[in-house]
Amino acid sequence: MNDDLAFASSINLLELIATKEISPVEITQLYLNRIEKLDSHLNSYLLLTADLAIEQARKSENDLMTGADIGPLHGLPISVKDSQMTKGIRTTLGSIALKDNIPTKDAAIIEKVKKAGAIILGKTNLPEFGAVGTCENHLGDDGRNPWNTSYTPGGSSGGAAAAVAAGLCALATGGDGGGSIRIPASFCGIYGIKPSQGRVSGFSGVESETPMPNIFGQPGPLSRTVADSALLLNVIAGHDPRDPTTARKPVPDFMSSINKDIKRLRIAWSPNYGFASVDQEVIDVCYKAAMIFEQLGCQIEETSLKLESPYDAYGPIYELDAYMSYGQYYQSHKDKLTHFAKYFIESGSRISAPELSQALGLIEVLKSKINTFFSEYDLLISPTLSVAGIPIGEFPSEIAGKPSYPHKYFGFHPFTYPINAVGCTAASIPAGFSSEGLPIGLHIVGRKWEEETVLAASAALEKANPWIGFRPKIS
Numbered sequence: 001m002n003d004d005l006a007f008a009s010s011i012n013l014l015e016l017i018a019t020k021e022i023s024p025v026e027i028t029q030l031y032l033n034r035i036e037k038l039d040s041h042l043n044s045y046l047l048l049t050a051d052l053a054i055e056q057a058r059k060s061e062n063d064l065m066t067g068a069d070i071g072p073l074h075g076l077p078i079s080v081k082d083s084q085m086t087k088g089i090r091t092t093l094g095s096i097a098l099k100d101n102i103p104t105k106d107a108a109i110i111e112k113v114k115k116a117g118a119i120i121l122g123k124t125n126l127p128e129f130g131a132v133g134t135c136e137n138h139l140g141d142d143g144r145n146p147w148n149t150s151y152t153p154g155g156s157s158g159g160a161a162a163a164v165a166a167g168l169c170a171l172a173t174g175g176d177g178g179g180s181i182r183i184p185a186s187f188c189g190i191y192g193i194k195p196s197q198g199r200v201s202g203f204s205g206v207e208s209e210t211p212m213p214n215i216f217g218q219p220g221p222l223s224r225t226v227a228d229s230a231l232l233l234n235v236i237a238g239h240d241p242r243d244p245t246t247a248r249k250p251v252p253d254f255m256s257s258i259n260k261d262i263k264r265l266r267i268a269w270s271p272n273y274g275f276a277s278v279d280q281e282v283i284d285v286c287y288k289a290a291m292i293f294e295q296l297g298c299q300i301e302e303t304s305l306k307l308e309s310p311y312d313a314y315g316p317i318y319e320l321d322a323y324m325s326y327g328q329y330y331q332s333h334k335d336k337l338t339h340f341a342k343y344f345i346e347s348g349s350r351i352s353a354p355e356l357s358q359a360l361g362l363i364e365v366l367k368s369k370i371n372t373f374f375s376e377y378d379l380l381i382s383p384t385l386s387v388a389g390i391p392i393g394e395f396p397s398e399i400a401g402k403p404s405y406p407h408k409y410f411g412f413h414p415f416t417y418p419i420n421a422v423g424c425t426a427a428s429i430p431a432g433f434s435s436e437g438l439p440i441g442l443h444i445v446g447r448k449w450e451e452e453t454v455l456a457a458s459a460a461l462e463k464a465n466p467w468i469g470f471r472p473k474i475s
Contacts, residue, residue: 001030006167007471010076010228013170017064017075024060024075027170028053028119031077035121035168041149041474043141044162046082047090048122053077056119063117072235074117079169081160082123083130084219085205086110094126094137094156096336097329108201108243109173109219109236116235121169125159128341129326130175132409133183134390135159138336142392145187146472147438151389154184160222161188166475171228173236175202177217178318179416182428185222186384186441189430189467191458192222193229196448197423198247200233201240212321214245216314216420224468226429226459230254233451249449257452258459263297265457268377274306276414277402278386285440286383289431292464293381293457303380305373310418311406313362316351318417323348340409363421370422374447379457384441387412388434415443425451429458430467 005013005027016022032050039045060075062068080086083093085103087110092098106114114120125135125143135143135158143158145151146166153162157174161184164172174181176194185192195218202214221232237251269290271283294300322344329337330345337345373380386399395408404411419426425448428441442461446454 001026003030003034003167006030006034007224009225009468010171010223011231014074014076020064024057024119025054027075028057028077028121031121031169038166038474039168042144042146042162042166043125044143044153044159044166044168045079045122046092046094046125046139046159049089049120053119053121060117060119071115071117072231073113075119076117076170077119077121078113079121079124079160079163079172080110080113081157081172081174082126083156083175084110084173086120086123087205089123091123092139093130094128094139095329095341096138097333099139103205105205107205108203108240112236113173124157124163124172126156127158128338129322130156130177130180131322131344132156132340133179133413134395136393137338144392145389146474147189148389148436149474150391151438152187152392154187156180157222158184161185161190161192164188164190164222164224165472171232172222173219174222175217175219176420178314178420179413181220181222182384182416182426182441182443183413185428187389187439189439189470189472190222190224191226191229191427191429193220193233193427193451193454194218194419194425195220195233195237195451196425198245199425199449199451200236201238201243201246203240203242212324214243216318226455226462227255227258230258230455252452254451254455257455260452260456262456262460265298265378265453266376267293267298267300267379267381268303268305268373269300270303270305270380270382273382273415273418274304275308275310275405276386277400277405278383279388279400281434282383282386282388282440285432285434286442289442289461289465290381292461296460296464303373303377305380307366307369307418310366310421311410313359313366314417314421315406316355316359319344319348320351320356321348323351343409366418367422370424378446378453380445382415382443384415384428384443385413388436388440389438419445424448425454427454427458429461
């Protein structure tokens with residue numbers, strides 16, 4: 001097996017599997033060999049399920065040979081994020097408090113990828129409880145960026161993005177409650193899309209006695225190509241009665257959207273959303289990529305959009321959710337929790353009813369502003385992040401000469417969490433590289449329920465500015 005196959009698109013691999021040019025066992029073993037050889041440098045996996053993966057691959061091969069019905073991901077080796085419950089497979093959420101947790105049910109997204117025929121290689125690394133945009137916890141060494149292992153791959157789907165970028169899986173599941181797909185996609189130089197709020201079920205497999213409404217988070221794909229993300233989105237989207245926040249809307253064929261004509265799309269460019277501090281190099285790289293849309297026949301102009309203090313709307317609810325979800329581990333494991341997990345649990349414990357009420361009101365104001373904006377434009381584009389990279393173990397307290405807003409944990413991704421607050425769909429697509437050779441992502445935001453437009457624009461930019469030929473140092 002040629003290592004180049006590890007970097008082929010998932011769609012190409014599925015074609016080779018379906019035509020029996022490669023077997024599910026061969027491609028699974030290729031990825032397992034690469035993980036064994038390279039992942040000690042990256043720590044992209046918290047758990048490798050090698051024996052189970054080979055068992056699943058053999059069954060997939062047998063089903064192909066006997067003509068059994070096969071699903072859209074049949075025989076494809078993927079990774080799954082270790083915040084997504086997997087029946088009978090340890091799921092830690094990146095916390096020592098859950099280091100021995102063996103779920104009895106699958107999360108909804110895991111049910112769907114299994115039914116589609118995917119082969120699970122293992123569980124990918126993340127920050128404790130998925131709380132921040134880096135990839136560190138107390139279960140082991142930090143997750144590392146394959147372009148430069150002194151830097152974080154981002155988070156919270158950091159291990160997933162690193163594994164895709166380094167050719168350690170064909171496709172990866174992630175989740176995004178404040179940027180957790182788009183942040184690592186930008187840092188690792190791959191594609192990732194956050195679906196509209198309610199497009200994909202967030203059912204975790206655990207029935208909570210004190211549920212918080214899922215108003216920010218969505219599972220979604222990380223991939224080497226736009227089409228691969230569209231493929232996985234086709235598999236995982238749809239209503240789930242176990243998650244009352246999922247929409248009862250027909251699911252489009254996302255694969256067909258990648259070939260749609262984008263000429264005459266009205267696109268707005270913003271370097272800072274009217275409030276963010278952004279490194280000039282990041283702005284320059286993203287502006288150059290954004291202007292490609294003009295060459296593709298789109299109408300593009302700089303917008304005066306100004307989002308004032310968006311964390312005031314998002315933050316209290318996010319912090320309260322951290323307390324409601326993970327506060328149960330605070331007393332029993334306080335000395336073993338990460339500094340950021342403790343920060344958000346403690347902050348959430350202090351959120352009052354008036355503060356929550358005010359935040360909910362501010363979200364409606366923010367939604368109204370974004371809806372007004374999208375009455376004039378089809379897409380909003382900007383940098384995905386305000387920096388090209390973050391060294392391991394650091395959170396920037398200052399960006400472009402100004403203090404990080406609202407604090408060091410969220411200051412470097414000012415463009416991502418406001419979009420979670422309003423429920424729109426958004427993607428990060430590779431735009432170029434920094435002077436130090438670190439990937440920089442372009443953020444493409446669409447109206448709620450318009451993943452098709454975001455995917456179409458992403459596919460057109462991918463064709464005009466291809467990145468799949470670039471491989472990181474650790475690959």
